[in-house]
Amino acid sequence: xxxxxxxxxxxxxxxxxxxxxxxxxxxxxxxxxxxxxxxxxxxxxxxxxxxxxxxxxxxxxxxxxxxxxxxxxxxxxxxxxxxxxxxxxxxxxxxxxxxxxxxxxxxxxxxxxxxxxxxxxxxxxxxxxxxxxxxxxxxxxxxxxxxxxxxxxxxxxxxxxxxxxxxxxxxxxxxxxxxxxxxxxxxxxxxxxxxxxxxxxxxxxxxxxxxxxxxxxxxxxxxxxxxxxxxxxxxxxxxxxxxxxx
Amino acid sequence: xxxxxxxxxxxxxxxxxxxxxxxxxxxxxxxxxxxxxxxxxxxxxxxxxxxxxxxxxxxxxxxxxxxxxxxxxxxxxxxxxxxxxxxxxxx
Numbered sequence: 001x002x003x004x005x006x007x008x009x010x011x012x013x014x015x016x017x018x019x020x021x022x023x024x025x026x027x028x029x030x031x032x033x034x035x036x037x038x039x040x041x042x043x044x045x046x047x048x049x050x051x052x053x054x055x056x057x058x059x060x061x062x063x064x065x066x067x068x069x070x071x072x073x074x075x076x077x078x079x080x081x082x083x084x085x086x087x088x089x090x091x092x093x094x095x096x097x098x099x100x101x102x103x104x105x106x107x108x109x110x111x112x113x114x115x116x117x118x119x120x121x122x123x124x125x126x127x128x129x130x131x132x133x134x135x136x137x138x139x140x141x142x143x144x145x146x147x148x149x150x151x152x153x154x155x156x157x158x159x160x161x162x163x164x165x166x167x168x169x170x171x172x173x174x175x176x177x178x179x180x181x182x183x184x185x186x187x188x189x190x191x192x193x194x195x196x197x198x199x200x201x202x203x204x205x206x207x208x209x210x211x212x213x214x215x216x217x218x219x220x221x222x223x224x225x226x227x228x229x230x231x232x233x234x235x236x237x238x239x240x241x242x243x244x245x246x
Numbered sequence: 247x248x249x250x251x252x253x254x255x256x257x258x259x260x261x262x263x264x265x266x267x268x269x270x271x272x273x274x275x276x277x278x279x280x281x282x283x284x285x286x287x288x289x290x291x292x293x294x295x296x297x298x299x300x301x302x303x304x305x306x307x308x309x310x311x312x313x314x315x316x317x318x319x320x321x322x323x324x325x326x327x328x329x330x331x332x333x334x335x336x337x
Contacts, residue, residue, distance in 0.1 A: 011321035017267060017299035020335035097266040104262060200305035201261040208263060208303045212270055215337040 002041040004177050005034070008170070012203070018211045025220050026166070026210040029227050033167055036231060040171050044178035052183060060188055061125040065137040067191070068116040072132070074139050076109035086158040095158050098213070101205045102161075108198045119191045159219055163226030165206025172199040249275060250294035250313055251301075253286055257309035260286060264300035264310065268292075271299055271333050298326040299333055 013030060016023045051059035069075070084102045087095045117129040132138040155161050176192045176199065183189065214220045253264075265276040265286055275292035279285045288310075301322040304310050308318040319326060 012305075015302045015322045015327040016332060017302035017327075018335045019329065019332040021337070022335055023332075097269065100262065101266065197259045197306055198261075201259060201263065204261075204263050204303050204305040208267065212267075212335060215335055 022211045022214045041178045044175040048179045048182035064116045064119040068138040072113035080106045086155050157222035160222040162206045162209035163223040167230050169203035249288045249292035251288050252313040259306045263303045267300045267303045
């Protein structure tokens, strides 16, 4: 196992504030996530090393454009807005804090888009953020649909999103730490350091929601279905139609 | 009585996870302060070290500290997440 992943598990994943079926469920799902998380760290390290070897500064712009596509106004603010809608009026008393967490995340997503745009502005790759609206690389991303187009719609169960938070946001943190361990460019490090705290918060949202709320089979099922989707071994790459290479 | 935990505002990202966790277990020791930034604070209702739940869901390294020693409790060291400190949750 990659040391970066082991450190993440020991410090942030295994400590639990509760005991009970939610935590037990989360730890079972964690075992399923670990091979994918480990592979992600290996890939992120390799990718960062290749970027350094390229001898060009273009990788910095490419990283910022990819970040803008996944976290800019096209995707992030809209998708998190819809996830508040998944809590019905009848469910408010149980999920009042879940709504607050998601509302807070919208503010994070506002800043994420600004951060990536700022890297492109400071690096001189664009003169105004609006130029990114015409840039396909800043508006498309190849991630599977729980972090893509279907994220534009509310999940059918308010807890389903916890699976995405737990799995994908852990990936984001691990990718950041792997890249930071290789690249010492100040602009790239600024971008990653700024993003790091908020990705950790979103991971913690998923962890908390599973531990505190996913207590019955009915509450666990929609979350497990998200993990099933995200971890499906038969589709390691998104299709070309979704922007991938498979 | 002074609370046993303190928020380090140099490190805290004001994500509010400590507030959410503390409210869920009905301790309600995390409060929104009267500052214009609405900074979070921990008041005398905190029962640390008998409760450590907020420490398990805080994402910002070093942002909650032991008020007496100033020692960082995030990420939580092993002695604060022993089995007997976990809050049982049942359906």
